[in-house]
Amino acid sequence: MIKIGDLLDNTYVIEARIGSGGSGIIYKAYHTRLKKNVVIKQIKSELRGKINERSEVDILKNLKHTYLPQVYDFITDDDDIYTVMDYIPGLSLLEELKKRRRFSQKKVIKWGIQLCEALSYLHSRSTPIIHSDIKPDNIMLTPEDNICLIDFNVSLLFSNDVNVVGFSEGYSPPEQVSIFNVIDRMTVPRKTADKNSDTVFLELNSGRPSSNIKQTKCKIDIRSDIYSLGATLYHLISGERPENSNIDIIPLDSYNIKIGHSLKQIISKAMNKDIESRYETIGDMQYDLNNINKHDYLYEKKVRRKRRLLIYIGLFILLIFIATIIFILIK
Template identity: 30%
Template sequence: MVGLNTVVGKRYKILTQIGKGGMSAVYLAMDSSLNKQWAVKEIRNVSDPVQRDLVIKSLTVEANMIKRFDHPAIPRIVDLIEEKGSLFVVMDYVEGQTLASLLKKEGPQSEDDVVDWGIQLCDVLDYLHRRKHPVIFRDMKPSNVMLTPEGSIKLIDFGIALETGKGADNKPLVGDDRQLGTPGFGAPEQFTEGATVDARTDIYALGATLFYLLTGSHPRKNGIVPIRQINPSLSQGLEAVIEKATRENPDERFQTCADFAYALKHYREEDEAWRSALKAKWHGFLGTSIAAVVCLALAGGCMLLANHAQNSDYDYWMAQGAQNTDDTAAEAAFVRAAEVKTTATQPYEELIKRYTADGDFTDAEEQIYNELISQHATDLRKDADSWASLSYDTGRMYWYYYSGSKMASQTASATNTDPQRYARIRAASQWMHNAAEDTNFKNAKIAKIYADIADFNTEIVPLINEGSDSGKYLPYFTKLNDLVTAAGQENNDVIRLEAANLTLDALRVYPRKFRADGVKQQAMSDLADAAATLADQAQTTTDELDASKKTAQEAVQPTKDAIANAFVDIKGDAK
């Protein structure tokens, strides 16, 4: 055990002990270089060399994996130090307590709190699962979740997380590929020889975690049973959600964390009271229409007329949405149409038109749209061409119009770029990837340009931090050229101005990086001129567009100066 006021790694002064485990102790430390507090975990010397090697390997894998992540719910590991017979892990200090500690002190938690935590955890797990190389956490449990005083969730301890390849083989790239996990929380496949783990493995563990938080019954000791057998006052709808998440067969669980989050947000709709009301309405309807049904059956036209009724209902709601001048009423009509005909993409296209008409796709609109499309994604995917087109239009809506703040990241500030732009690009990324995957889609190539630019902006800062960004800038420069060309062909001033500002920002932030990757000064200057022309051509009609155009025009000269400076060596001799 390290003493208080000891300096570790010549810079981290131990202030106080804040936690203790079987093989480790956690301290609060002050960084003398940055004047910042960190948490320092001390892994005490292990006499068994095999066990020690496993501990060191686990920590090294965790550190190397986490430094590439950029999500507010994932604390960073910033340093690994081996000295004085111990291994020290320096990480973000997270104020708060684990959910396991909270459960031990207070007992089962309220439905509202548990559902809120579950939705937050779905978000961070979805981020891990949707990476270029999906990461399976494999150890979701209350002791690996920190709750801050503000109510935010932090996911900790990536020691057995597995970074996988992409494809059917799902081969491990980083991490231990043995069947690892915590009994009671780990999914059955984690303890089955030769079984494959994937996103659904984490979904099971999250379901088990929520079960434990709601009931206080440990899933290893007592098994996972319907939650209302333990506490009848709990929601029947929530019981159904957790039951589905923790099914033994992965194919019968939620297939993505987005689906799981949607179910958690709407669990009350499944409650018995809601179903009873629905049944009452149905019985009333049945009584008034039984004669018609009999007639239809006798005529042999039940299915045909049922389809006609559905289509008529769909057409009715589509017409209501198109004719209504009130945005809220129109939105509700298009949502209803999408629910009536779950394979139709037109309601979503109409919502996109409504949401982008004022140049502002808000958080509230995003929540409605995202929940709706997530709910019906399986049906919408049945028509590959329509799905690709809808994904492309959805991606453009996020890329150019999303004004929500919930996805803004510190990564943007680290590269001196616009945080709001970074949030838009990050939100658009998966949709552009969806569109690009369909090679028959007419806009697949431009969707690939968007997807590649999004990948660069999402991944570049972690690569810079680990010194492996070389070679990434020339392809990015090429994609920026393609983006400016494509934007110039658009009759849309929002797209033109956003493409111009994104390009000018990149040229101003990365000119030396572009140069190092072989991009010539003239090529950079030409691209800056093309972006400036794109901005000048925009015909602005709103204050927001005026401001965007002014931003681009004012950035032109600083960008050209930055490019010129990038081609001057340290001694000041132009090269």
Template identity: 30%
Template sequence: MNIGEILDNKYKIIGSLGQGGTARVFLVENIVLNNYWALKVLSKDSPWISYQLEEVDILKSLSHPMLPRIADLFGDNDNYFIVMDYIPGSNLVDVLQKEGKITEKVLIKWTFELLDALDYLHGRNPPVIYRDLKPSNLIVDDTGRLRLVDFGTARLHREGKSEDTIYIGTQGYAAPEQYGNGRSDQRTDLFSLGMTLVHLATGIHPLKTGEGSIRVLLKNSGISKGFSKFILGLTEPEPAKRFQDAQTALKALNNIAGSKRLIFKRNIKTQASMFRGVIGITSYLPGSGATTLCLALGRYLAKAGKKTVLIELNNSGDFSRLEEILDDLGELKIRRENSFEAGEIVFYPGMSDCSEISRKGVDIVILDLGHLNNEHKLRELNRTDIKLVLCPRVPWKYSIFLEYDGGIKSQTKDEWIFVADTSDDFDKQMLNKNIKHLVSYSLPKNPYYFTEEERKNTERFFKEICSIAEARHN
């Protein structure tokens, strides 16, 4: 591969991102859409090609904010080419070298995020076992979010298999059962997480800790007794003595960190003003006001100086009709092939996939998912940072709404924030009986032209949803 070479008529090689024993990775630019991706090159002659293709199959089926996505797959006579998320940032080995050991507060936040990702992977059918969790496979991206990369050793967990066929993992982080003494399962990943936390907390590689000294090292590094006990519960050599699954570990961590959950609420204004990420908006029933809420939030955020993009990830045609109205009103600034700009907002009408839309220079992306009526929309909602679900606007539809809610299963459902367009106490009481995180918000009559009262109401609403979302992530 040469710098400047163009593959598949659209991917221009910008530079090398790295090379391992079985694959090369390049930074490429999609010259059609003007955005950047990581391109993994797999030789068809590699003795490991079957394992590498299994990695591709696993990633294609996953949808979680911490995990990389596969956007494209093609090949030639010699190689397979996998186009994946390019995640700019620093891996945690580099962070350790530059900044030293990580504080307990940051470690607890990252542990929540990693356990959530592991719970998602282990909850698949069959479960996905990552098997190589370590600092070099964790990246802090340019938004400050932790991302898990390199699924080259991940495997589907099959019942009835007494031991792994080969040892896979990294010394110091790998669980004892990965050395051929047993079978990798969910507890294997929890052991690796524990050893990763030991390294990050102490700055000392697990291979150099010595027998029986982890507790002392954690204490000397200023780790609290409670969090130290939690880490030791992850790193038990015998799988039966460890936390048995990510959910159990999450509950234990919640008990340790419960008092820290209130920190964000004392800084709502600051944190809301700092928010950068993706907001997903949907409803269970059509006509509940998802597009109106998208426009209201988008307009408010753009007026507040945020570079905002609205993506219509449904086939309602509302954005195209809005485009014509804004053109008639003289508000339309720019028209492009698949987008238009008006009122400091970039709109993408009728998109079936948002993975190739550039995030360069963008502060906030708002997804208008419309009616939540298929798995694709559910996956996209799960990937967002703030997940909003609108309740029906009339009380006689509440029973249908609640019945629909009971049938939806999602790994991130506890993060969903439900929005009720009502100020009626009785309506809110009816919904509150069955729903967590209910927020009331009166949708503006015209979301494109706010009154001052509507602007203040939207500001309050945005701060409130940021507060709830941050409490879930911390």
């Protein structure tokens, strides 16, 4: 176990413990060679053996995208495994939700498009990278008001192993929940969770057959990420985390929020329980988000009406102010 002040791999000075999640403990550290802060995540002991081949690890190190953190290193030290990546100043969208309750449609669309760009980049790799744990807690908001999608340890854990699966309540799609439930029913599974995280990992004990999992006919693919993105946008616009995917989702119409019909349709399609009825690719979803204002006439009409009302109120106040000044001068 590393401690504050330790020098890891003769490069990283551990400065503070800043959090923990379903797959490990998170530290803020200083990179002595690059002269910058980084994030170091220590993989939990129960999951260390599930990090796959080094070639797959190197794939993550080679990722470079505006809305993804740069992964610098994977370190093995005394049987512990650490991932090192960019430190993103600011709060997660979950922390922002706790402060602000919900966000405007304009912001949700902007961040939704940015997330689509990041996921499109991941999904288009020669070996597609499925994030598998998209949720507000794994999305940082930068000082420039842009997003950064973090926590790739989960994609490493899921990449080839049907005996380990994670589950984030409200954000995981039905196919992911089904695999999770199969493992949960099998003999003596090991659970890995954290009181500060809503992600739970189940790992089937070594030697147990995985045939039951394969027989579920459930497969996690890029459309699983699309569901989780839809669930994330649902939370951002409504202020409420959606129900588990095996329960009927409360319609967005049930909330007293300003949202256009087109955005509701996009989120609903992304969150369809039937994987075949969702967007086929993240690019298809991004196209609809990019073109939402061309179709969402009602919402735009409401926005323009509100804008005109504010202008009229401002002009009315200005006229009263001018009339008051004139009255005082004449008097």
